[in-house]
Amino acid sequence: MSDLAAIVRKSRTESVVESLRAEGVYDSSRRIEPYDDDSTAVPVLDAPTEAEIDDLVETHLPPRERGLGDLLKARGTADDVVDAAPSSWAVIGSVVLVDFGDVSNDETIDRPAREAIGDALLELHGEADTVVARGGIAGTRRDPSGEVVAGVGETETIHTEHGTRYALDLAEVMFSPGNKVERARMGEVVESGERVFDMFAGIGYFALPMARAGASVTAAEIDPVSYRWLVENAQLNGVTENVRAVLGDCRTVETTADRIVMGYYEAHAYLESALDALVPDGIVHLHEATPEPRFPERPVERLRTAAAAAGRTVDVLDTRQVKTHSAGVLHGVVDARVD
Structure with a gap:
């Protein structure tokens, strides 16, 4: 039945599409269309057995033949x-x-x-x-x-990525689609029970995937609006016990961490505070907006300099480009172990 469609509430469309893709029954050759005021019709190849839908109907959905x-x-x-x-x-x-x-x-x-x-x-x-x-x-x-x-x-919505749900208002807080892979990656590299300090948590971009993986996350956010969404998102994802949300400057937060996430382009200015909180042999993820010819050397050197001032040494584990920040400038990350 080529006109088969799953009917779902509009607020759940994105998460259901992700589930249908994983199940192998999402029909990407046809368009998703409004079904009624509250629901959308999502094209499927066959009746889903795992994704939670409201109804399964036969309805014509036009092909995705036009850009x-x-x-x-x-x-x-x-x-x-x-x-x-x-x-x-x-x-x-x-x-x-x-x-x-x-x-x-x-x-x-x-x-x-x-x-x-x-x-x-x-x-x-x-x-x-x-x-x-x-x-x-x-x-x-x-x-x-x-x-x-x-x-x-x-502008208020709920966005779903790899099972993590982000409630937000795009008129109030930022959300970078280009960081999708990095957000998912943080939920994969962390270990259950690990102590994490997310110094620039926002609405929970990195904190939520890590908390869902079982980490104990101290998430600092200085902006009251983003902080409100951070708290709401911890509840939305059922990880309130794993997230300690702190409103304020991350440099004033008292915590001890096995892993520190520094997801801010000027995060190098906060390295002293980060290293104070990081245990020996802990891991830091340092984000930076860097001119292309100077990546990864500049953020690596900044990290080594800060570590040396604290009497510590750095073992670089990985460097990678997340996305283009602006003309000639990239958003990169350095993963390093600090003794």
Whole structure:
């Protein structure tokens, strides 16, 4: 039955799709479409036996044969707008997050053009109901800026990755789709019972996967809004016993850790506090925004210098690029054991 579809609540669409993929019954050749005001129709190849769905029906779902450009052209959108449309975007729960780039000197993607592109993106992604144009991230509290360009305007959502659920409001807190692999990885490298200090926890980006893996996580967050979501997400994922959420500057937190996560681009400035909390032979994950030619040498040298000042030595375990930060600058991570 090629028109078979699983009916699920909109808030659960993303997590159910992930489950259907794992089960091997998700039909990626057809589009997810709204089913009614509260539900979506997710195309499946066969009746799922593991994923939790509300109903299984036969309903026509159009094929995924058109990209954004094709859809804009079919809608009669001007060629210059079609040419300027973004080539990539991210679906975060029920929100499409799209980067229109720097348009300060480019009138091609003005407000009406963004709205046209946003409407087309909603047609492409039936599970979403709002499109947000990504803005910048400002200050040590990493406050986002952005604007709703299409849809109902609901920026609060629940996003699911590898079983971890993140409740958030994209108008209030940042969420980087490019960190997806790194978030999942932290839940894989940590051991059950391990003591972790997440110095820049945000809404629980790294803390939640590690807590779900059985680690005992002290998660510090200086921004009250992100802290509120961190506490809510610990409850949402059933890991309140594994997460000690602390509102305040991570440098004032008293803790002892086997592993420290420093998921902030300027985290090197906090290395003294990190090493004070890290046990001998503990592991640190140091994030940094680094000019490409200077990675991994610069963050490694910064770590070695800080360790030497504390009378300690560093054994680099791994270095990797997470994503591009900006032109010529990458977001990289250094994993190291410090004696």
